[in-house]
Amino acid sequence: MTTSASADIRDTRARLLDAAEAVFMACGYEGASMRQITGDAGVNLAAGHYHFGSKEALFEAVLNRRLHVLNQERLRVLDGLEAKANGAALKPSQILDAFFGTLLRMAIAHGDRGQTFLRLIGRTFTEPAEFIRTVLSEEFADVLERYKAALFRALPEVPKEEIIWRFHFMLGATSYTIAGTDTLRLVTDWQTGAADDDLECLLPRLMSFLLGGLRAPLPATASPVPQPRGNCRTRRKKP
Amino acid sequence: MTTSASADIRDTRARLLDAAEAVFMACGYEGASMRQITGDAGVNLAAGHYHFGSKEALFEAVLNRRLHVLNQERLRVLDGLEAKANGAALKPSQILDAFFGTLLRMAIAHGDRGQTFLRLIGRTFTEPAEFIRTVLSEEFADVLERYKAALFRALPEVPKEEIIWRFHFMLGATSYTIAGTDTLRLVTDWQTGAADDDLECLLPRLMSFLLGGLRAPLPATASPVPQPRGNCRTRRKKP
DNA sequence: GTCTATACCCTGATAGAC
DNA sequence: GTCTATCAGGGTATAGAC
Known part of the structure; x- marks a missing residue:
């Protein structure tokens, strides 16, 4: 019992991380929701906040x-x-x-x-x-x-x-x-x-x-655009 | 009055587009909110939906x-x-x-x-x-x-x-x-x-x-990784 | 310590007054 | 065309049960 209990703890964290990885990948950070992540992981919504503190964390x-x-x-x-x-x-x-x-x-x-x-x-x-x-x-x-x-x-x-x-x-x-x-x-x-x-x-x-x-050839200091304004910050000599 | 009224219409649309451009750039699509966009544009929240229909649009x-x-x-x-x-x-x-x-x-x-x-x-x-x-x-x-x-x-x-x-x-x-x-x-x-x-x-x-x-030299068909599995889909001849 | 139910706030969107 | 009021949904965070 005790071993399975401690194993469950690690499983919850790991499942949350795995589910979050997939959802963040698919939806982006803002597009992902804690509800979907915790739902996919099979844990309660608040469990995510218990283990990590926030969506950012x-x-x-x-x-x-x-x-x-x-x-x-x-x-x-x-x-x-x-x-x-x-x-x-x-x-x-x-x-x-x-x-x-x-x-x-x-x-x-x-x-x-x-x-x-x-x-x-x-x-x-x-x-x-x-x-x-x-x-x-x-x-x-x-x-x-x-x-x-x-x-x-x-x-x-x-x-x-x-x-x-x-x-x-x-x-x-x-x-x-x-x-x-x-x-x-x-x-x-x-x-x-x-x-x-x-x-x-x-x-x-x-x-x-x-x-x-x-390894491409270095660009010319004068830019190839029609109107070179010449105030490019490129340095030609080492300081 | 009539001319300024029609001018206001275009201004509202243009202001919304300009504000949306900036907010979407800064926050991403999901991170941006219609409230911030319409607020920055100085128009009512509902005006955004009136002129464009939805956030996606x-x-x-x-x-x-x-x-x-x-x-x-x-x-x-x-x-x-x-x-x-x-x-x-x-x-x-x-x-x-x-x-x-x-x-x-x-x-x-x-x-x-x-x-x-x-x-x-x-x-x-x-x-x-x-x-x-x-x-x-x-x-x-x-x-x-x-x-x-x-x-x-x-x-x-x-x-x-x-x-x-x-x-x-x-x-x-x-x-x-x-x-x-x-x-x-x-x-x-x-x-x-x-x-x-x-x-x-x-x-x-x-x-x-x-x-x-x-213009870089073409990669060798045999990959430089330690264990080449050789089932690369690269075709060397045209079909 | 671990998890659950719930409260709170903000989101996009809409209905209807002006 | 414009705006106020409001809805349903969803995201975060907290208080409390086990």
Whole structure:
């Protein structure tokens, strides 16, 4: 009895997290309702507030449960690469694979739940709610610092400002893709066919695109638009 | 009196659209409320339902007001380029500039309101609500067909499936960037400094990244992951 | 400690007065 | 055309039962 009671406690929390993950993914943060989440989990509405305190806290718990191990793994992989490189700069392809490849491989390894979380994290990047952005920026702070530094070393001829922008673009391409909304119905069979196959196909495609963008020729300081106003903040020399 | 009365009607509609645009941008579709929108517009709550019928219809009207002229302009620009090319295939850089450059230049031309809509459209691409995805896919159907066809002609050596995926990635990088959430605080001064300058800086940076990704070497059919299962759906020959 | 019933407030939407 | 009053529904949070 006592063992089953304590097991039930963990089950309630876990069921809530699983149900919340799915509903938040499908409806977005604002669109999701505690009633639906707790209903899907088979627990009472107030049980959600008992275990997590609020809808915001529940969302944060859903995010952190998987995001923390993901980012720890990203740091671990980068550590391993840098140890092997023995002081030399890494190749851009290694860095991108450590960052984006780790994401996709972990999602594949977790099956359907990994797929669900992949979409959730993709959509979460564009959630407007302020607390979500705070949670994400805190959770990603260390990883981004480390990976930015690795990219700076890997591409010493590219201005740091440009690398940051390109990191931004890469995150956008990736998060939009894994969000899987496919708003414009460009990829018709995505999210209908076998998801695992799609994910395994996605990685090489995405990697070649991101690498191509990262290593693209630098833009001219004079913009190609008809009326260059010339007050672009681009710096051509290092400070 | 009669003239000012009819002018008031248009003002009410326009004020509602402007207020809705701003609130939807800041809060997302689900997070926005009709009360805040009508309050900001200085009109009664019921006036919103009188003029548009529902929150969904209002959102659709906000989107279509600017999206339709944008996509018409995109078609017009592409028509002009293809007429000038006189049957020859366009350069990828021309096509990307016609699609993404037209977006940014129109936003710049409209000042703050253009900036607001830019962010809104970026976020809208990842809205989970089904009716939003339907609206977008209908509004973009023609433009995407035309631009996809242009890219197929411009890059005959690249498999069409690959071009579609890369178009997808490009849309992701762009929409994430113009959404301006900057969830990971990568670009610290974005959306705080002078927005117009940022936008003018953005275009050449984005274009070089997108072009680099679009023209990247094709990925190997064997995926670089440790355990290639080999059932990737990639086709190497045309059917 | 765990869970349930309930209260409270805000949402989108409507009916009817002006 | 515009507005006040109001409805039913749903989301959050609390007080209290086990």
